[in-house]
Amino acid sequence: MRLDIITCLPELFDGPINQSIVKRAQQKGLVEIVIHNLRDYTTDKHNHVDDYAFGGGAGMVLMIEPIDKCISGLQSKNTYDEVIYLTPDGQTLNQGMANQLSLNENMILLCGHYKGVDQRVRDHFVTKEISIGDYVLSGGELAAMVLADSLIRLVPGVLNDESSALTDSFQDNLLAPPVYTRPADYKGWKVPEILTSGHEAKIEQWRHDEAVKRTQERRPDLLG
Ligand code: ADE
Secondary structure, X not given: OEXXXXXXXXXXXXXXXXXXXXXXXXXXXXXXXXXXXXXXXXXXXXXXXXXXXXXXXXXEEEOHHHHHXXXXXXXXXXXXXXEEEEXXXXXXXXXXXXXXXXXXXXXXXXXXXXXXXXXXXXXXOOOEEEEOOOOOOOEOHHHHHHHHHHHHOOOOOOOOOXXXXXHOOOOOOOOOOOOOOOOOEEOOEEOOHHHXXXXXXXXXXXXXXXXXXXXXXXXXXXXX
16 A cells, blocks of 8 residues: 655654554555655745635635645556545544555545645545544644554554454444453452453353443444
């Protein structure tokens, strides 16, 4: 999987996206993340990427020209399955969408800023608009990192234990059951006996029942 991320704040991607699972995925050559600084595609001497909104109002708007230059340049060299714009008015990300998108090979992620991007970018370049939740971030960068992380861990070979992603919360519309590790008794707080019984089938049943119970209590909306 290759992700081309377009941003006017490339420094933000020096952090979490290069750690842990995502870092290993890149080192193993399973995932390539390429960050593009929008300012590198400007033509004026001050490298402006934004301008005032036509019709007035507070807030700046990202201009179409640098975005066009960047996206068109990428599209002349690679084919992309999606051009995704991160925006609070997009479709809310969920595990089903992450599963679907993780099957793609190449994607462009466009991070908005200020008041967002010129609508013509959305009309002519963007193929999918995604929000990571009903709250407004100061830019699309954190949203792009959240989306990237949710996709990368689903790429075959990225997680050490292949079955692990399948047992995550939301994979089957159920939250994950409680988990325990050693010691089996800590200050008298005991691990449920069934988990140390060795009865595989009974343990699976217990996990399923606990997952249903937890979902009923915390997220009944998932059960429909
Ligand atoms: N940009 C600003 N807020 C956002 C959100 N909630 N999701 C995606 N992109 C955003």
